[in-house]
Amino acid sequence: MSVLEQIKGGLIVSCQALPDEPLHSSFIMGRMALAAEQAGAIGIRANSVVDIKEIKEQVDLPIIGIIKKEYGDNPVFITPTLKEVREVAQAGAEIIAMDATIRERPEGENLADIVKAIRQEFPDVLLMADIATMEDLELAEALEFDFVGPTLYGYTEETKGSSIAYNDFEHLRSILETTNIPVIAEGNFDTPEKAKRAIELGVHSVVTGSAITRPQLITKKFVDAVNSVTNN
Secondary structure, eight states: OOHHHHTTTSEEEEEOOOTTSTTOOHHHHHHHHHHHHHTTOOEEEEESHHHHHHHHHHOOSOEEEEOBOOOTTOSOOBSOSHHHHHHHHHHTOSEEEEEOSSSOOGGGOOHHHHHHHHHHHOTTOEEEEEOOSHHHHHHHHHTTOSEEEOTTTTTSTTTTTOOTTHHHHHHHHHHHHHOOSOBEEOSSOOSHHHHHHHHHHTOSEEEEOHHHHOHHHHHHHHHHHHHHHHTO
8 A cells, every 4th residue: 555545534643842842752752653553543743863763663654754953044944955855764754744835945945956856866755745825835736746734824924823724724725626736734733623624625634743742732721721710
């Protein structure tokens, strides 16, 4: 079965913890991924070479790999340069996700050049475009990405403050109606209901992360709810 078929119609769990978070550990992320697999997840999204390698030791699921790295004040930080894209491929991720917005990239690199290089060096690896706007979608289509996802919708300067769930996922539906590229729904699909609705709308698969794997954020929702009563 191809990777495309393996991740169709199911839930991908994003297992990530940044250096300043309490669960930052490749060991812990590997166990998070194992728990997700046992619960029925059909794929994992992972950040960093060490986490990707550890997760591959623990589960037999396709991995969407990324590396989050900041280059000064450049806003592009999800697998931003060819260096990080190569590192994700070499770590064994079946899919590489990268910022595919039309924004200027670090090091003066060009997205088309990155895609061309990876297609030549790692022909079996699939590429996912993390986008925000419809203009980004046009770029992803022109570069023939294998997957596209509205991962950055609400996070870029142009879309800041926007909600992916607004008006019954209007932006997601626009993407689905416009492109023939398989769409992986990602970006604030933080409830079972939102994940279910994304599948109903016709996405290839859906990613949920913080609502499952970031206990500090999950706990805060409960604390805020409780405090809204006890503090009144």
